[in-house]
């Protein structure tokens with residue numbers, strides 16, 4: 001078993017930790033998994049049990065600006081609001097950044113603008129941690145590849161390793177104990193007609209963190225033994241659907257994968273359910289729309305919100321049916 005510090009030392013062994021740039025700003029997109037990551041084989045390094053595959057959300061993500069300070073303390077603003085040191089978000093962010101600093105130096109002034117709702121199962125931690133490692137890469141002038149940054153981002157939050165690229169990204173789960181082969185790999189596929197619709201049921205903080213929920217599911221759900229096989233089937237289907245631009249096959253496999261993940265959680269003890277009445281009503285609506293020949297599918301992460309998958313040609317219908325939907329063009 002390795003510690004995060006050991007992995008960071010391996011990746012940065014030849015890099016200096018002298019400040020190269022006192023100020024900078026970077027951006028990382030959020031990503032939505034079409035084939036989900038659920039369950040870890042190593043919870044320190046966030047090494048997953050299975051591979052997963054996501055689509056990045058273009059302009060929905062995290063803008064991260066930093067400035068080196070000559071002070072005794074760090075500061076963060078999130079969406080323009082100062083965050084107190086006692087706040088979870090402050091502590092999670094700086095305990096990650098401290099893995100890379102000596103004696104908490106240099107002190108930083110950080111400004112994060114998140115264009116996705118924080119902690120509502122809308123992948124804000126993925127874009128957040130990916131943007132932090134991109135920022136540190138500039139601060140220290142490491143000049144690391146996106147692949148190396150993907151390994152570092154994973155140490156902050158698993159799904160962050162997929163947020164180093166636009167478009168479709170596969171997280172290859174790898175088999176090494178040090179996780180050096182567990183990272184994002186972008187797929188060379190562009191699908192300009194694909195749309196993702198964000199349906200926000202709530203932007204409240206999740207009832208249970210994905211870290212805790214994954215551990216409980218893996219330990220207690222009798223369905224978890226089926227999960228790796230489910231992922232293998234769905235991932236193969238999704239990759240072939242992407243290669244052939246077969247939207248129906250993509251939608252079927254993605255929706256089935258999300259349902260299987262949530263069904264597996266429902267069999268955990270204690271039961272884990274992220275859905276609300278609104279989530280269930282939207283699901284029914286999507287199934288009815290398909291019966292009425294509108295090709296629309298959903299996926300759901302660790303929260304009550306749904307993400308719809310549809311094609312550009314159906315945008316007007318979707319907007320009329322879901323007036324509050326926020327539509328993302330991943331390849332804009």
Ligand code: PMV
Nearest residue numbers: 033036037158159210301302
């Ligand atoms: O990376 P985490 O710990 O935020 O977990 C992400 C889990 C899901 O969003 C439900 C699935 C995924 O692959 O993104």
